Amino acid sequence: MKAVEVKNLYFKYENEWVLEDINFELEDKKFMAIIGPNGGGKTTLLKLLLGFLTPTKGEIKIYNKPPKENREIIGYVPQHTNFSLDLPITVFDIVLQGRLKKGKFFYSQEDKEKAKETLKSLNIYELKDKKIKNLSGGQRQKVLIARALVSEPKILMMDEPTSAIDPRGQKEILDMIENFNITRIVVSHDIKILLRNVDKIAYIHKKAVIHEGPKLNIPKDKHFCEVELIEFLKDEACGI
Amino acid sequence: MWDLINTSIYASFLLSIAIGVIGSLIVINKTTAITGSIAHGSFGGIGFALYLGSSVILTTSLFTALLAVILAFITIRFPHRQDSLIGVIWAVGMSIGIIFLSLTPGYQSDAISYLFGNILLVENRDLIFMGIIDLVILISIIFLYHRFLAMSYDREFLKLRGINADLLYTYFLILTSLTIVMSVRAIGIILILALFTIPALIAEKFTKKFFTMMILSGVLGFVFMAGGIIISFYYNISPTPTIVIMAAVTLLLSLFKKS
Ligand SMILES: Nc1ncnc2c1ncn2[C@@H]1O[C@H](COP(=O)(O)OP(=O)(O)O)[C@@H](O)[C@H]1O
Ligand SMILES: [Mg+2]
Numbered sequence: 001m002k003a004v005e006v007k008n009l010y011f012k013y014e015n016e017w018v019l020e021d022i023n024f025e026l027e028d029k030k031f032m033a034i035i036g037p038n039g040g041g042k043t044t045l046l047k048l049l050l051g052f053l054t055p056t057k058g059e060i061k062i063y064n065k066p067p068k069e070n071r072e073i074i075g076y077v078p079q080h081t082n083f084s085l086d087l088p089i090t091v092f093d094i095v096l097q098g099r100l101k102k103g104k105f106f107y108s109q110e111d112k113e114k115a116k117e118t119l120k121s122l123n124i125y126e127l128k129d130k131k132i133k134n135l136s137g138g139q140r141q142k143v144l145i146a147r148a149l150v151s152e153p154k155i156l157m158m159d160e161p162t163s164a165i166d167p168r169g170q171k172e173i174l175d176m177i178e179n180f181n182i183t184r185i186v187v188s189h190d191i192k193i194l195l196r197n198v199d200k201i202a203y204i205h206k207k208a209v210i211h212e213g214p215k216l217n218i219p220k221d222k223h224f225c226e227v228e229l230i231e232f233l234k235d236e237a238c239g240i
Numbered sequence: 241m242w243d244l245i246n247t248s249i250y251a252s253f254l255l256s257i258a259i260g261v262i263g264s265l266i267v268i269n270k271t272t273a274i275t276g277s278i279a280h281g282s283f284g285g286i287g288f289a290l291y292l293g294s295s296v297i298l299t300t301s302l303f304t305a306l307l308a309v310i311l312a313f314i315t316i317r318f319p320h321r322q323d324s325l326i327g328v329i330w331a332v333g334m335s336i337g338i339i340f341l342s343l344t345p346g347y348q349s350d351a352i353s354y355l356f357g358n359i360l361l362v363e364n365r366d367l368i369f370m371g372i373i374d375l376v377i378l379i380s381i382i383f384l385y386h387r388f389l390a391m392s393y394d395r396e397f398l399k400l401r402g403i404n405a406d407l408l409y410t411y412f413l414i415l416t417s418l419t420i421v422m423s424v425r426a427i428g429i430i431l432i433l434a435l436f437t438i439p440a441l442i443a444e445k446f447t448k449k450f451f452t453m454m455i456l457s458g459v460l461g462f463v464f465m466a467g468g469i470i471i472s473f474y475y476n477i478s479p480t481p482t483i484v485i486m487a488a489v490t491l492l493l494s495l496f497k498k499s
Contacts, residue, residue, distance in 0.1 A: 050400060052396065052399065052400075071400050071401070071402055072402065074400060076396075076397065076400050078394065078396060078397065083393060083394065084268070084270070084392075084393070086444060087268055087392065087393055087450075088268075088444055088447045088448055088449055088450050088452070088453045089389060089393060089449070089450060090448060090449060093389065093449070093450075094393065096386070097386070097389075097390045097393070097394075097397065097398075097401075098401075100386060100387065100390060100398070100401045100403060101401050101402050101403070102401075102402040102403055105383045105384070105386065105387070106386070107386065129448075131448050147397070151401075
């Protein structure tokens with residue numbers, strides 16, 4: 001089953017193309033990494049996949065429907081740095097937000113059970129009643145992942161889930177993502193993600209270079225090899 | 241004394257409900273500047289009403305609701321220029337008010353009383369309007385509590401959940417505008433912002449849940465207003481500034497609280 005299909009996708013905000021002729025597909029339950037330099041268009045691509053932006057040209061399908069019509073099955077973890085920390089809200093309430101939907105104004109007992117279950121499965125149940133302000137970066141990220149998972153999505157999309165987190169937290173989060181049994185798309189400018197068990201890699205720098213896993217078999221893009229790739233990966237990946 | 245101040249104490253109670261709910265939402269949604277813009281812009285509605293000789297409450301409600309819709313559009317459509325555009329609405333609303341006032345001789349002092357407000361001069365019919373708006377606010381918060389909270393935390397996520405976050409935001413600004421109209425006679429255009437944000441800013445420091453933040457800011461709002469009314473009554477000074485100074489001093493003290 002195809003989870004994602006992107007065909008001849010073009011996008012521009014104003015005059016300049018941010019994405020040109022992007023094509024890829026992703027099978028159900030696979031793990032895809034979108035990498036590339038800052039400003040390369042990764043977040044833009046993710047927002048197109050989420051249906052927050054509309055393609056200038058081309059087509060996107062998430063489980064055979066345009067993203068906007070299939071949002072129910074998408075879980076989303078935004079870049080966590082954008083949020084106000086002073087907000088008087090507990091972890092449990094943030095996770096419950098993932099159960100909101102059209103026409104639903106109050107949380108049911110089932111919603112609460114589901115939220116507890118999700119917190120437990122991510123090993124953060126004991127944070128339940130804490131204010132977000134009092135959490136570490138890694139813990140906050142896990143809370144956002146819990147909020148995305150609590151609606152039981154078929155596909156999880158994450159924007160820079162390991163940025164601004166200490167190395168141990170990064171490892172924990174990537175371990176976690178690696179083991180989820182749903183389709184996953186992770187955007188990251190940190191290419192250490194390629195050391196993970198990813199099934200597909202898109203290197204986005206205006207034009208996407210798509211590459212099928214296994215790990216470390218990295219696209220032989222000149223800019224990518226020369227500029228982006230950290231030293232210890234260069235040898236294996238690009239043969240230089 | 242009670243006979244002289246009882247209406248204003250009732251008004252304080254009714255206003256404190258709006259302060260608790262809408263004031264807290266203003267703070268967590270960071271819509272202070274927008275609220276200032278609607279509050280000052282409401283002067284346009286007041287001027288227009290005095291010019292037409294129509295009901296100030298009705299005309300100003302419609303006028304500020306229109307401002308709220310314009311501001312919602314601006315902040316959604318032009319997020320990067322919103323601060324400047326908010327300032328423009330602020331000034332345009334005031335200018336409209338001043339123009340209509342100069343076309344309506346003999347009402348200047350009426351208009352000035354809206355700028356500074358006086359809770360001691362609130363009448364029974366004002367209480368009725370306050371009660372109606374409180375009712376709308378309470379019903380709204382009961383149903384929209386989780387949505388409003390999610391909106392202030394992450395509007396994009398709300399959209400992903402299939403909820404029209406832009407419409408919700410517009411509705412919130414309309415509620416804010418009605419709250420301003422209900423407070424304008426009692427508090428005055430210039431100081432509305434302070435009275436709505438200070439209790440919430442204090443309450444935020446002492447609460448872990450938004451629900452308790454609303455309750456606490458409502459209670460604080462009531463205490464400040466009632467205290468201000470009594471002080472201003474005994475010393476014969478203007479109530480609103482007394483209320484605001486009391487609130488600001490409390491805020492200052494609360495800043496020393498260790499978090
Ligand atoms: N809302 C926007 N309006 C106009 N240009 C934008 C907007 N968002 C991003 N861009 C531009 O699009 C390009 C890609 O940005 P982005 O997708 O955020 O890159 P990445 O996530 O890879 O760092 C950048 O040149 C950026 O300046
Ligand atoms: Mg980005």
